Amino acid sequence: MRHRTGFLAPLYYDELRPDHAPARSVVLVHGGSVTGACYLSTPDGRPGWAHTFAEHGYRVLVPDWPGTGRSTSLPPDEVTGEVVCAALGALLEAQDGPVVLVVHSMSGPFGFRLTATHGDRIAALVALAPGPPGDIQPEPTVLDETENDVEIQGLALRWRLPKHGLWWPSDAFARAKMIGASTRFPADAVASYSRQLGPIPAGLLAQRQNLRGSQLRGAGRFDGKPVLVLTGDRDTDHPRAADGATAEWLSAHGAEVTYRFLDDPEHTGNGHMLMSEDNSEALAELVIGWLDGVS
Template identity: 40%
Template sequence: MVHGGCHTGQCYLATPDGREGWAPRFAAADRAVFVVDWPGHGRSPACAELASLSTQDIAESILVLVEQVGPAVLLVHSASGPMAWWIAERAQRSVAAVLGIAPGAPANILAVLPEDREAVARLSNDISLGCPVMTPEDRPVSVGDAFMRDFWANAPRFPQHAFDQYRLSIVPESARLFNERFNIGGRGLRIGDPASLAQTPILIVTGDHDPRHPRAMDEATARYVGAEFLWLPDEGIEGNGHMPMIEDNSDAIADGLLRWLDERGL
């Protein structure tokens, strides 16, 4: 289980309101679960060059683990999406499947944004571009309450009464990774050939209250990587945002993911 930007593996261990997280739930379903912390995040050693840590740097570190313990199902979220596509292309025998939770797309299908902070700022409300931001790469990025509430804690199913506890789980992030996530200067992580993923079962899951992941965007990602796409409202599940693993129906979503794996013998 691989977290996204500004988060750690804590988002899979327990919810801010004290419920069991996806990791123990999957473990109880007889899965061996590895909860990853990116370099410089959570339980991983500090990273002196955190501000310039690239998406590929992190992907390479996860690739080492996957090749040691695989074949494994990669459950990824948000900014770890591009890492999953890159890893699955390079380690096809070690990646049994990918579960993408509002995953970032490979840069192959993202618009190239200019390396111009003012120009990117004018695009910050463009949902079709993922509400991009550009940050200076001389220091790590720290986000405040307003950002968290706009993009991560905005959904009806988010446990608002536990927001203060959730805030404690948020960590500084690589500025370079932020910029790559929005393909600024064309520097996002790409894959060589989407056909290389054709034999890998992939499911992409998206909720209806995720401002940076409108349905059309994640459907396009699914088409490109050859994934099944699950828009949660189509299953009668409404009110989820960017953090379904900690929202109030996290158990129901986890059970759906486990059923998908069971149906494929994974």
């Protein structure tokens, strides 16, 4: 099923239902340069995480951020993290009960903000290689700035960000950031995957990089909320210590945190796109097993 809502900013989402009455619902939120489609199928054509969750009895909602993917009626310069969180928060409020919220990468701070503001609507949070909240993310070094763009040094990558409109990913970005040092990304799909990546609203990307302290802050009490932070050991931009600091911040604010850095023999080799790699189904099963243990 496909839906378009009028929640504050237009929000498109897919809905998958299990064969029987669902035990609970999960909302799968994508990261930057991709859409919710990353959860529907893998780059090499296998069923994605959404189908695995539905097979395990979940009702699955897969939105596209306002201003991206199939929710593109909002002009890019009007898209901010606050706008995305408002639309996602309204989606959470429209559900019959609390949901499992899964966020990835650039949507990590959205998940932290929503857990602070809509904690009663979130049963558990799963943060896949999450960007850190503005509470702990350092500001990047500005290397160069013009009237139209600004160049910064991030944790692992150098970025030239436009000040307005859209930022378009390059093939080099796809290979360095999205695939990186992964040994799990389907080799035959690298070139086609790179061509399928989409743009990010400029202001939203500047927030993700915490340019001039603009990243969303998630400060609040998480009061025992179950949170799983899951990171691949070959993720170029998410070393163990970086996501470990995010896990520590969550714990300090009251969350019950499990941090899994995937360097055990069964799961090693994963990069940034955990839902797209050759062991994606096993990773979805890992998340579902964790949810079974905290429900």
